[in-house]
Amino acid sequence: MPSWLLQTPASSSFRISRRSQVTLWWKTLRRNNSTVAKPGPELADLSWKRLGVPASVAATVRSVFPHIEKPTKTQARLIPAILSGKDVLLKDQTGTGKSFGLILALLSDFRVWRSEHESHKKPTNPSVCALVIVPHKDLALQLARWIQVIIESKIQAQRPELPTVVQVLAKIPGEPLEERLAALERVTPHILIGTPQVLLKNYDSLKLHKLNTLIVDEVDYLIETVPNLLDKFKREKIRKKIAKYPGPTRQLLNKILEPRMVKADAPNTDRTSAPIRQPQIQHTPQLVLSTATFRGHLNRFLFQGSGWLTRGDMHLVKINGNTEMSTWLPNVTHSVLVVNEKAEVRNIEGAIVSHDPLDQSTEEGETTVQADNEEAAFRETITGELSEVGLQGEDVLASEAPGLEAPPPWSLGCIEAISICFAMDVPQTALLVTPATHPIHKLIKELKGYGVDARPLDMLSSSAGGDHILNGKGTESLVDDKGPILLVSTLANTRGLDLPNLSHVFVMGVPEGRVDSYTHIAGRTGRFGKSGKIVTIVEKYEEEVDDGEGGKKKRVVKDEEKKMKGILREMSIVPRKVEHFD
Numbered sequence: 001m002p003s004w005l006l007q008t009p010a011s012s013s014f015r016i017s018r019r020s021q022v023t024l025w026w027k028t029l030r031r032n033n034s035t036v037a038k039p040g041p042e043l044a045d046l047s048w049k050r051l052g053v054p055a056s057v058a059a060t061v062r063s064v065f066p067h068i069e070k071p072t073k074t075q076a077r078l079i080p081a082i083l084s085g086k087d088v089l090l091k092d093q094t095g096t097g098k099s100f101g102l103i104l105a106l107l108s109d110f111r112v113w114r115s116e117h118e119s120h121k122k123p124t125n126p127s128v129c130a131l132v133i134v135p136h137k138d139l140a141l142q143l144a145r146w147i148q149v150i151i152e153s154k155i156q157a158q159r160p161e162l163p164t165v166v167q168v169l170a171k172i173p174g175e176p177l178e179e180r181l182a183a184l185e186r187v188t189p190h191i192l193i194g195t196p197q198v199l200l201k202n203y204d205s206l207k208l209h210k211l212n213t214l215i216v217d218e219v220d221y222l223i224e225t226v227p228n229l230l231d232k233f234k235r236e237k238i239r240k241k242i243a244k245y246p247g248p249t250r251q252l253l254n255k256i257l258e259p260r261m262v263k264a265d266a267p268n269t270d271r272t273s274a275p276i277r278q279p280q281i282q283h284t285p286q287l288v289l290s291t292a293t294f295r296g297h298l299n300r301f302l303f304q305g306s307g308w309l310t311r312g313d314m315h316l317v318k319i320n321g322n323t324e325m326s327t328w329l330p331n332v333t334h335s336v337l338v339v340n341e342k343a344e345v346r347n348i349e350g351a352i353v354s355h356d357p358l359d360q361s362t363e364e365g366e367t368t369v370q371a372d373n374e375e376a377a378f379r380e381t382i383t384g385e386l387s388e389v390g391l392q393g394e395d396v397l398a399s400e401a402p403g404l405e406a407p408p409p410w411s412l413g414c415i416e417a418i419s420i421c422f423a424m425d426v427p428q429t430a431l432l433v434t435p436a437t438h439p440i441h442k443l444i445k446e447l448k449g450y451g452v453d454a455r456p457l458d459m460l461s462s463s464a465g466g467d468h469i470l471n472g473k474g475t476e477s478l479v480d481d482k483g484p485i486l487l488v489s490t491l492a493n494t495r496g497l498d499l500p501n502l503s504h505v506f507v508m509g510v511p512e513g514r515v516d517s518y519t520h521i522a523g524r525t526g527r528f529g530k531s532g533k534i535v536t537i538v539e540k541y542e543e544e545v546d547d548g549e550g551g552k553k554k555r556v557v558k559d560e561e562k563k564m565k566g567i568l569r570e571m572s573i574v575p576r577k578v579e580h581f582d
């Protein structure tokens with residue numbers, strides 16, 4: 001295993017909105033009358049330097065990431081916004097370089113490094129300057145790896161020790177958390193990247209008193225909000241539940257941004273209900289929230305319920321990119337395979353042989369998709385809150401303990417469909433995204449039985465993901481002489497991960513968060529103009545089972561095909577046929 005992973009700090013000193021929703025977003029932007037960073041054709045030509053990235057950082061990026069020639073449009077708006085010290089709300093497609101842009105901005109931000117500029121002496125009361133909250137350990141490791149590659153590049157004349165620059169605080173399997181906490185106690189990094197539960201649990205030992213920048217990546221996943229379209233009673237119930245049991249990210253933001261919230265809640269002398277906005281509350285860190293699926297209800301919560309954005313419109317930049325998946329991932333095709341109770345596999349109804357971007361025909365009916373989606377997105381958010389990666393791994397192992405044999409939650413037809421597509425189509429690397437409830441090791445064993453080289457996605461193992469972030473360039477080195485591999489993971493553990501050379505993503509079942517989840521899963525491939533295929537395997541059957549009361553039979557219907565049709569229609573995606581199943 002390469003040294004940087006072994007070297008823990010301790011050992012070294014939109015979803016695609018329909019048009020109406022896009023309009024709503026923009027209306028909200030206007031109503032809030034804040035500074036909106038508008039794209040311009042000239043942005044593509046801007047050099048890093050013009051964005052505020054120091055020449056040395058820009059030269060290093062060019063040297064260690066040769067494929068990165070110029071800023072993306074998102075980065076051209078994001079980096080100056082962060083450097084301005086304003087709060088930033090960023091919504092743009094998957095794979096537009098949002099996370100990379102966040103890291104570059106931090107590396108370019110004088111405020112993050114100022115203790116070293118101000119004095120050559122060791123600071124007496126050092127503080128973390130930038131805190132980055134991410135949903136899972138692999139994303140934390142990926143971001144830290146990018147920073148390490150830049151900091152330790154040969155062309156950097158002075159190379160600071162990595163733990164002084166960045167540390168990761170997350171549960172890493174096989175590594176005691178205490179070691180990371182001890183390292184954090186010994187050396188305060190400028191940038192701390194962590195997962196919410198671990199950060200919250202250890203909040204009192206984090207040195208955040210001079211925090212400049214607070215970033216939440218994949219924010220819609222980390223901050224639970226009440227979906228719009230549920231009925232009033234349900235909405236109220238969920239609101240109460242969230243108020244009683246706020247997730248760890250909410251709690252962290254409440255603690256860190258408390259001075260702003262106190263001011264906002266203070267008695268208002270002019271007897272209006274408008275929050276008080278005073279310059280003296282600006283000492284709280286800048287807040288940066290980023291995701292590809294920034295929903296209206298999250299937006300509303302941020303402005304009307306959170307108390308976090310009380311510095312006024314002059315202190316806020318909103319960046320809103322393109323939201324149509326068909327335009328942002330033009331080289332990605334979407335297929336759905338439907339498995340019945342006899343393990344027979346067919347293409348979803350309405351799938352076409354060749355993709356015609358002009359053919360956007362849709363079917364009638366299924367008007368409840370939006371409401372379902374909102375509710376499912378909420379459920380997924382809550383699940384995400386409760387299951388950080390480490391915990392989920394433990395759950396999986398527990399469910400696979402001997403003596404607890406339960407029938408697998410997938411059908412044989414699903415496994416066969418994946419195996420056939422994998423054998424026929426995948427040249428190098430594919431990803432299989434399963435529901436969080438699936439026992440991954442059992443699934444892998446079953447896939448291996450069909451000849452698939454399946455491995456759990458694991459950034460710490462060079463043979464199952466780690467090489468990707470280690471070489472910083474791609475997944476080529478994942479593939480040994482044996483042939484293509486299938487990395488297996490859950491949605492919770494793949495959000496935001498960058499695996500540039502994936503050609504295929506297989507999805508088992510309807511993603512729980514519906515359109516939002518599907519957007520993030522699909523966004524693992526087809527990044528930066530590459531092509532990719534998403535194949536979702538769903539079940540449709542009707543069967544009679546005992547009702548458990550008096551031997552009567554009841555009819556059980558599972559129709560995931562209908563749900564997938566709804567998702568694709570909402571995203572204006574026309575599915576393509578997988579030819580092996582015609």
Ligand SMILES: Nc1ncnc2c1ncn2[C@@H]1O[C@H](COP(=O)(O)OP(=O)(O)OP(=O)(O)O)[C@@H](O)[C@H]1O
Nearest residue numbers: 068070071072094095096097098099100292496498
């Ligand atoms: N300016 C650029 N030009 C070309 N490639 C870039 C550029 N910036 C970042 N990349 C590449 O894009 C990938 C990173 O994308 P990143 O994870 O930042 O996207 P993202 O918008 O955060 O995606 P997601 O929404 O899925 O989290 C990396 O492979 C990185 O090398």
